[in-house]
Amino acid sequence: MNDALPWPILFLPLIAAVLITLFTQKRNGLSAALSVGAIAISFVISVILFVNAGEAAFESKINWLTVGALNIDFGMRIDSLSLLMLLIVTGVGSMIHIYSVGYMHGDPSFSRFFACLSFFTFSMLGVVLSNNFFEMFIFWELVGVSSYMLIGFWYQKSSAANAAKKAFLTNRLGDFGFLLGIIMLWSITGGLGFATLPKPGTTATVVGLLIFCGAVGKSAQFPLHVWLPDAMEGPTPVSALIHAATMVAAGVFMLCRVFDVFSLDALTVIAWTGGVTALMAALIAVQQNDIKRILAYSTLSQLGYMVMAVGLGGPPQAMFHLTTHAFFKALLFLAAGSVIHGLTNEQDIWKMGALKKKMPVTFWTFLAGTLALCGVWPLSGFYSKDSILAEAFKSGHLALFGLGVVVAILTTFYMFRLFFVVFLGKEKSQAAGHAHESPKVMTLPLVVLALMSCVGGLIGIEPFVGKQFGMTESHETLAIIAPFVHAPVAAFAGLAAVMVGFLAAMSLYAKAQTDPLPAKLQGLAILLRDKFYFDELYARIIALTQDALASVADFLDRWIIGGLMVRGTQGTTELVGRAVRFVQSGNLQFYAFSFAAGVAVVLYLVLYR
Amino acid sequence: MNALDYFFYLFAGLTLLCGLMVVVNPFSRNPVTSAMFLVLMMVSLSGLYVTLHAFFLAAVQILVYAGAVMVLFLFVIMLLDLKEEEHRKIKLATLFLGALSVGSIAFILVKLLGNARLVSDAPSAEGSTIELGLKLFRQYTLPFEIVSLLLLVAMMGAILLSKKEIK
Amino acid sequence: MTAPGLHHYLVISALLFCLGLFGVIVRRNILIIYMCLELMLNAANLALVSFSRFNNNLDGQVMVFFIITVAAAEVAVGLALIVALYRRRQTTDVHDLTTMKL
Numbered sequence: 001m002n003d004a005l006p007w008p009i010l011f012l013p014l015i016a017a018v019l020i021t022l023f024t025q026k027r028n029g030l031s032a033a034l035s036v037g038a039i040a041i042s043f044v045i046s047v048i049l050f051v052n053a054g055e056a057a058f059e060s061k062i063n064w065l066t067v068g069a070l071n072i073d074f075g076m077r078i079d080s081l082s083l084l085m086l087l088i089v090t091g092v093g094s095m096i097h098i099y100s101v102g103y104m105h106g107d108p109s110f111s112r113f114f115a116c117l118s119f120f121t122f123s124m125l126g127v128v129l130s131n132n133f134f135e136m137f138i139f140w141e142l143v144g145v146s147s148y149m150l151i152g153f154w155y156q157k158s159s160a161a162n163a164a165k166k167a168f169l170t171n172r173l174g175d176f177g178f179l180l181g182i183i184m185l186w187s188i189t190g191g192l193g194f195a196t197l198p199k200p201g202t203t204a205t206v207v208g209l210l211i212f213c214g215a216v217g218k219s220a221q222f223p224l225h226v227w228l229p230d231a232m233e234g235p236t237p238v239s240a241l242i243h244a245a246t247m248v249a250a251g252v253f254m255l256c257r258v259f260d261v262f263s264l265d266a267l268t269v270i271a272w273t274g275g276v277t278a279l280m281a282a283l284i285a286v287q288q289n290d291i292k293r294i295l296a297y298s299t300l301s302q303l304g305y306m307v308m309a310v311g312l313g314g315p316p317q318a319m320f321h322l323t324t325h326a327f328f329k330a331l332l333f334l335a336a337g338s339v340i341h342g343l344t345n346e347q348d349i350w351k352m353g354a355l356k357k358k359m360p361v362t363f364w365t366f367l368a369g370t371l372a373l374c375g376v377w378p379l380s381g382f383y384s385k386d387s388i389l390a391e392a393f394k395s396g397h398l399a400l401f402g403l404g405v406v407v408a409i410l411t412t413f414y415m416f417r418l419f420f421v422v423f424l425g426k427e428k429s430q431a432a433g434h435a436h437e438s439p440k441v442m443t444l445p446l447v448v449l450a451l452m453s454c455v456g457g458l459i460g461i462e463p464f465v466g467k468q469f470g471m472t473e474s475h476e477t478l479a480i481i482a483p484f485v486h487a488p489v490a491a492f493a494g495l496a497a498v499m500v501g502f503l504a505a506m507s508l509y510a511k512a513q514t515d516p517l518p519a520k521l522q523g524l525a526i527l528l529r530d531k532f533y534f535d536e537l538y539a540r541i542i543a544l545t546q547d548a549l550a551s552v553a554d555f556l557d558r559w560i561i562g563g564l565m566v567r568g569t570q571g572t573t574e575l576v577g578r579a580v581r582f583v584q585s586g587n588l589q590f591y592a593f594s595f596a597a598g599v600a601v602v603l604y605l606v607l608y609r
Numbered sequence: 610m611n612a613l614d615y616f617f618y619l620f621a622g623l624t625l626l627c628g629l630m631v632v633v634n635p636f637s638r639n640p641v642t643s644a645m646f647l648v649l650m651m652v653s654l655s656g657l658y659v660t661l662h663a664f665f666l667a668a669v670q671i672l673v674y675a676g677a678v679m680v681l682f683l684f685v686i687m688l689l690d691l692k693e694e695e696h697r698k699i700k701l702a703t704l705f706l707g708a709l710s711v712g713s714i715a716f717i718l719v720k721l722l723g724n725a726r727l728v729s730d731a732p733s734a735e736g737s738t739i740e741l742g743l744k745l746f747r748q749y750t751l752p753f754e755i756v757s758l759l760l761l762v763a764m765m766g767a768i769l770l771s772k773k774e775i776k
Numbered sequence: 777m778t779a780p781g782l783h784h785y786l787v788i789s790a791l792l793f794c795l796g797l798f799g800v801i802v803r804r805n806i807l808i809i810y811m812c813l814e815l816m817l818n819a820a821n822l823a824l825v826s827f828s829r830f831n832n833n834l835d836g837q838v839m840v841f842f843i844i845t846v847a848a849a850e851v852a853v854g855l856a857l858i859v860a861l862y863r864r865r866q867t868t869d870v871h872d873l874t875t876m877k878l
Contacts, residue, residue, distance in 0.1 A: 586874030588809075589703055592801045596710040603717050617780040621788045628792050628815055631808070632799035640807050647811050654818055661785070661829040666840055670821075673844050678814070678851050685855045686807060689862050707801035715794040719787060727782050727830075744834050745841070756845050763849030770856035 006060055006076035009045050009086065010125045012038040017118035020111055028110040035114035036097045039121055043090035050083050059131050072192060077131035080465050084319060085128040085253050088326045092245045093121055095445035099334050100237040102441035103341060113153060113235065120146035120242065127250050133182045133192045136254070140178070140214065143250060144171045147242055151234040163230035170227040174217015181210030185261070200263055208266030211258060212273075219251025219303045222277040226534050228300055232292040236337030239292060244299050244329035249322045252306040256315035256465075271311025275403045278304025280532065282410035286417070287517065287528035290347050291336045294418050298373065299329055301407060305388055308400060314391040316465045321384035324456045328372040328381060331449035335366040338438040338446065339422065350514065351429035352422045358435045361443040363423050365450040370419050372453040374412040374498050383457030386494050390487035405493050412501025420509040428513065617660045623653035644682050651675045665738040785826035793819035806858060806868045810851075817847050 016038035024030045061075025097117060104113050123146050126139030145168075152164030184207045188198045198204040215221065220228035231243050242248070255262075255270070262270065281300035288294045302325050309318035340347055342359055356363045372379040375386070385408065392401040427433045437443070508516055518525040527533070583594075627650035631643045651674040658667035745753055796819060799812030821840045828836025862868060 588870040588873070589707075589801055589804065592797075593703075593706050593710055596707075596714065596797055596801060600710055600713040600717065603714065607717065607721060611779075614779050617784065621780075621784070624788065625791055625795070628795045631811055631815060632795055632803065640805055643808050643811055647814065650815070651818070654822065657785070657788070657822060658825055660780070661825050663825050663829065663837055663840075666825060666837055666844075669841065669844055673848055674814075674818075678848055681851055681855055682807070682811065685859060688859065689868065704802060707798055711794050711798040711801065714797065715790065718790040718794070722783060722786050722790065727786075740834055741837055741841070744838055749838055749842075752842060756842055759846065760849050763852045767852045767856040770853070770860045 004060065005045055005049055006078055006129055009042045009049075009090070010076070010122065010129055012042050013118040013121040013125065017115045017122060020115040020118065025111045031111035031114045032101050035118045036094070036101065038118055039090055039094050039097050042121070042125070043087075043094050046083070046086040046090050049078060050087060053078075053080070053083055061131060064135075069190070070186070070192070072134050073132055074135055075131035076129045077194075078129075081253070081256060081315075081319065082128050084323060084465055085249075086125070088249070088323055089121065089124050089128060089246050092326050092330045092449070093124075093241060095449055096237050096241040096245070096330060096334070099240075099337075099442050099445040100235075102439050103237050103337055104235065107235075109153070116146060116149045116153065117238075117241070120150060120247070124246050124250065128253065132194065133185065133258075136257075137175075137179060137182055140218070140250070140254075141175065143218070143247055144168060144175065147171075147231075147247055150238040150242060151231045153234055153238065157233065160233040163227075163233040167227040167231050170224050171217045174213045174215070174224050177210045177213025178215075178217070181207050181213065184210060194258055195260070197260055204261075204263045205265045208262040209269060211261060212255070212266065212270055215251035215255050215307070216273065217251070218254070219248050219307060220277075220300055221251070221273050221304065221307055222280055223534070225277060225281065225300055226531075226538060229293050229296040229531070232290070232296050236292065236333060236340060239296070240330045240333030240337065243296065244333050245326040248299060248303055249306075249326060252303065252310065252318055252322050255307065255310045256319055259310065259315050267311050267313060269311070271308050271397065271400060274304045274307030274309070274311055275400050276304070277301070278308060278407045279403055279410075280304075282407045282414065284528055284531050285414040286410060287515075287525050288414075289349055289515070291339065291349050291352075291418065291422065292333070292347055294349070294414060295329070295332055295336055298332075298411065298415065299325075301411060302329065302373075305385065305404065305407070308404070309388040309391060312388075312391050312395050312397060312400065314388065317384070317387040317391050319465045320387055324372065324380035324384040324453070327449055327456050328369045328379075328453040331365060331369040331446060331453050332373065334442070334446055334449065335362050335369060338362045338442055339366075339435075341438050341442070342435045346429070349418060349421045352435075353425045353428040355423045355435055359437045361437060361446060365443075365446040366423065367419070368450040368453055370415045372456075374415055374501065375408060375494050376498055377495060378457070380453050380456030380458075382494065386487065386491050389490035389494055393487065393490050401490075401493075405497050408494055408497035409501040409504075412498045413505045416502055416505035417509045420505065425509075425511060426513070613660065616656065620653045620656035620660065624650055624657060627653060640686050641683065644679060644686060647682070648675050648679045651679070665741050782826055782830040786823055789819045789823040789826070792816075792822065804869050804871055806861075806870055806873070809870070810854060810858070814847065814851070817843065 013035075016034045020031045020034055024034065057077065057079030059075050059077050061073040064072045064074035066072070097114075100113065100117065104110055107113065120143070123139050123142035127136055127143060130136040130139055148164050148168040151167050152161050154160045155164070182192070184203075185198060186192055188203060188207065198207050217224050228243055228248065232239050234242075278301045281297045281304060285294050285297035285301065288297060302321070306318040306321050306325070309315075309321060339352065339355065339359065339362060342355075342362070343352065346352065368379070372381040375382040385404075389401060389404050389408075392398075392404055421428075518529075521528075530536075627646045630646040631650060634643050634646070636642055651670060655667040655670040655675075658664075658670060793816050796812045796815030799815065800809050803809055803812065821843055824836040824840050824843075828834060828840075858868070861873070865873065867873070
């Protein structure tokens with residue numbers, strides 16, 4: 001296989017971004033062509049790599065820099081893990097790029113959007129391909145930056161600017177831990193490659209948890225989940241690309257990539273963090289009314305699943321779910337974008353309704369995505385979710401298994417709530433009456449993604465990744481019914497969960513004009529609607545810390561710097577000056593006396609001391 | 610202790626006495642008296658130079674100091690037409706402080722000299738004019754010339770300062 | 777009374793110097809202060825000449841020669857200054873020359 005092949009995958013999007021920024025700002029068509037072309041070629045090369053992939057992983061690297069004993073490579077690591085991610089990022093990315101051509105049509109900053117998009121693709125591919133912690137961290141941060149640029153794309157809106165800031169700062173918090181973890185790992189093992197492992201023990205757990213911090217930030221796990229829903233302020237394709245399919249998956253991908261670093265204790269913490277996030281996000285999603293926010297919390301919840309899977313010791317399952325999730329969540333977001341586009345930027349689900357007739361393609365693709373997300377047999381979500389539940393059941397974490405089933409019920413419930421309210425029932429506003437189907441350039445990606453969502457569970461993703469993690473079991477039964485044979489408890493629990501959730505949603509929302517739940521749940525509904533008050537809590541904590549710091553700084557400034565140093569210096573000088581002034585008597589005799597006395601003292605000191 | 614040595618004690622005593630008279634003058638408060646005692650002190654000092662066999666310097670001392678410098682002093686005193694100083698009492702505190710500081714310096718110096726073991730050859734150097742002249746014009750030519758310049762500058766400065774209106 | 781040696785001359789020189797210093801501190805007439813300064817210079821000269829004599833080195837005498845010359849120049853300028861000062865202030869008492877005082 002050609003060692004040079006991975007390099008253009010990485011650098012084509014960067015070249016596109018640079019060209020667009022420098023030369024084609026005014027020529028929208030060319031910008032879009034460059035950007036789409038770059039990622040399409042990257043996709044094609046990825047496919048070539050995938051087809052030719054041998055059993056063994058291979059690396060192509062150059063020596064980047066040498067600091068003392070530390071050698072840092074800039075390398076490309078190609079194994080089944082990164083190949084899978086490459087396909088997701090470039091494949092789903094291509095769909096979203098194409099979709100964006102339609103969605104962003106007429107936006108005054110059209111070219112800038114594609115430059116940012118290409119730059120993001122470059123950063124994301126860098127994370128996927130990097131072969132050591134150092135390189136990964138750099139691309140990790142680049143992903144943060146490009147995400148900042150894209151969330152704040154409509155920076156004229158203060159809410160978008162604030163959301164971008166919030167996402168960036170929250171991510172910084174996680175990245176700080178990540179960086180500390182990398183530095184600790186380096187100081188323990190002396191190397192930065194993914195293969196370097198600390199000796200088992202408390203230190204290893206600390207290193208693992210610090211590195212996990214990076215994933216917590218980027219994959220929006222509890223307690224750093226607050227930025228993701230706000231990030232929906234960006235354009236919808238961005239929400240789909242970054243905050244559903246790829247970037248947030250980077251955290252999960254990173255956990256899988258460095259899986260060997262984590263000790264058992266660290267894994268337990270990771271599993272529970274994922275589980276708690278999944279449950280919490282699913283609960284919040286039940287009471288949201290903004291179509292993109294519901295999907296955002298759904299993403300959070302699914303990311304929780306993946307992290308939980310990693311924590312349970314199942315990176316293949318996590319990657320499996322990540323892949324299928326990338327398909328159907330990108331699909332759902334793009335379909336939501338299509339709805340928003342058709343209703344001229346209306347995002348409140350209680351102002352939609354009865355879109356089935358007016359937007360048939362969107363309706364059917366959205367339905368496919370919903371079913372896949374809920375885990376209806378035989379769509380992709382069923383298999384990936386089932387593999388996680390099976391892993392939980394098999395590893396004996398029954399609490400986490402139960403939690404997963406509850407989350408599955410909630411997932412079905414809030415997704416069908418969304419589905420019923422938006423597409424069925426009666427029109428709930430004038431805009432919904434004038435809705436129209438989106439152009440071909442937008443619906444085509446929907447269809448492709450819908451197809452992938454349907455069959456994604458059957459194409460053997462799990463074994464493909466699994467072989468890298470030493471998973472040898474081969475299913476001899478037909479793939480389509482394999483889960484029922486191998487892990488019947490998990491499979492039937494999953495299906496039962498879907499049924500429960502679906503029935504509950506249908507009874508409550510099939511004909512509803514307003515949300516009946518707040519009246520029934522009262523306080524709890526408000527708690528869910530307000531997202532468990534995390535934002536307010538953080539704001540309070542930050543305000544308190546800031547006030548404390550500020551008062552300390554104020555004290556330092558007012559009394560130490562201003563009082564002691566500035567005014568103290570001035571005061572001392574003035575006091576000494578006032579005292580010394582009396583010596584300046586103008587009396588020549590006194591001067592002569594002082595002089596003589598001084599001579600006497602000096603003589604005494606020199607001669608007799 | 611030969612006869613010449615008595616001259617040392619004579620001139621030393623005279624020098625100190627006249628010096629004292631310059632500083633504390635019991636006869637008159639007129640500065641002219643002090644000036645005259647200063648002249649006497651210079652002369653007896655040149656006597657001391659003679660006992661040190663520095664004949665040329667003794668002559669120069671009398672010529673320059675007693676002659677030129679003191680004449681200048683007297684000129685100025687008379688030019689200023691100083692009346693007798695008003696009887697302003699010297700403050701006791703000034704006297705005390707002066708005596709204290711100067712006394713301590715004197716004490717230190719004399720004690721130091723008493724303790725010092727000075728390495729001295731037998732008094733041998735003859736301060737003959739020929740040798741001094743040779744040294745001045747060979748080894749010290751440059752300083753000599755510079756000093757002559759200094760005198761020129763001093764002269765110009767004195768003339769400028771003494772002009773009635775300095776513009 | 778012993779035969780005069782280097783010690784004797786130096787003691788005379790030191791005492792003469794202290795006399796001059798005392799005069800500078802105590803007297804108030806600026807002319808007399810000036811004379812006292814000459815006294816101190818002469819004390820230094822005496823010390824130099826005696827060192828020259830007893831160390832068998834004529835450099836000391838050359839130095840004295842220069843000092844006398846410089847002292848002459850100094851007196852010329854200094855007295856000119858005093859004259860100029862007197863024209864302005866009509867006094868030679870240093871207690872009246874306190875413009876620098878606060």
